[in-house]
Amino acid sequence: MRKILHADCDCFYAAVEMRDDPSLSDIPLAIGGRAAQRGVVATCNYPARRFGIHSAMSMAQAVRLCPHLHILPPDFDRYRRVSAQIQTIFHELTPLVEPLSLDEAYLDVSDIERFHGSATWMARWLKRRIYEQVGIIISIGVAPNKFLAKIASDWDKPDGLFVISPDQTDHFIANLPIDKLHGVGPATTEKLHNMEIRTCSDLQRQPLAHLLEHFGKFGARLHELSRGIDERPVKLERERKSISVETTFDRDLKSLEECRTALAPLLVKLDERIERNGRPALQKLFVKIRFDDFSLTTFEIAGTSAEAAYFLPLLEQAWQRSARPVRLLGAGVRLTPPEAGRQISLFD
Ligand SMILES: [Mg+2]
Incomplete structure (x- = not known):
């Protein structure tokens, strides 16, 4: 049985400003x-x-x-510095840390022997240590897997510590609304609601074949999640090289004009994701298209700003390569390697 923590600072940027x-x-x-x-x-x-x-x-x-x-x-420079201090404290507890953004991370503490192996005590220690040393309040969820740990950290925010032990999982999940499940966004929620599925116990009653029929591969995932099953490992910190978003459409986009319209909300999402990563320095911008014949094309240019206006010409160039109906649209940025950034700051 694994022990996973999801740690998430409360209103992080505002918390740093209020601390200072x-x-x-x-x-x-x-x-x-x-x-x-x-x-x-x-x-x-x-x-x-x-x-x-x-x-x-x-x-x-x-x-x-x-x-x-x-x-x-x-003030992203300051937020990044505070984030690095918090990450250091995570690593005092376990080397298995997967940062999700400046103020959020998963920690796998399954094999940690300190605190008699109690994940609850580890979470208490982290909260206290981060508050004493960095002055930031963090909420922590403790659970047997990632998706439950993430729900738990949000459960009694602010200054939360919520534990879902393995023997409580079934009970906890039964009444959980389906929109709390990892990967279930507004569109899937609506679809499930139309099928009279509102909670995980509603979802548990659906045969797997039925879910596969309505949701494709994601149906299998829904089947697992509704039973509290999530085997995703905590992935070690690795250098992030790009940030991107993409959507596969329910029906193919027929024209360049439709693609332009569909790109706008993607770019809003991309910007949010760049922001959550502390607005790192950008090197390149790209647009990715999968056409209805499954061919894939990516068009990229050098660029340091992810403003929407820069992506439109990329979309046009990429689309013109085949000029066919579009199944999938993606947009992203490639990041400047951190060593380059550090060298620049040495000369500031
Ligand atoms: Mg947060």
Whole structure:
């Protein structure tokens, strides 16, 4: 039986700002782009959440909800430094750390003998040590696998520690709404709701063949997840070389115009992902297309900014290579190797 922790800082960017300037702690605070520049809330503190503000909301709307909202631009250099300190503390406990973003990681502590092997005590120790040494509050979920650990870390945020032990798994999962399952987004949720499937126990009653028929390969995954099964290993930290997003469409896109329309929401998602990784330095931008004949093409150019306008010509060039209906569209960025970044900062 594995023991997995999912650790996730509470409103990380805002937490760093409040740590460094305690006068911000009790006032509504949002980190993100200015309303006038069509900015978006990256993170906000709990006083701001009481006004209904949440991340990914437009800053203009946030200011309408709370006119005295205090807005700060993100300071990714500082967030990256704090993140590195937290990662160091994770590694004091176990070498098996898989970072997901600046403030989030999975830890496999199955073979750790400290604290008599109690994952709950390890989680308590991590929370205390990170608070004492870095001044940041982190929520931790403890479970036998990744997907349950991630749900657990969110379960009693802020300052949470929630444990799903192996013998509690069945009970915990029975009433879990299906949109909490890993990989189930709004479209799948709607489809499941239309089939009168709302909780994992509803899902458990569906025969595997039925799920395969409606959801393809993902049906098998739903079958497993609804039983609390998730065998994904905690993958060791490795240098991230690119960040990308892609979608396979329910029906093929017939024209370049349809592709342009479909690219826009992908780019929003890509930008969110770049942001969660602390806006690393970019080297190249690319667009990927799979046509209806399954041929795949990628078009890339050098670029340091992931603004939407730069991707449109890439889409056109890639599409013109076959000019056929499109099954899959992807967009991404390749990152500058960190050594290059460090060398530059030496000369700053
Ligand atoms: Mg977080």
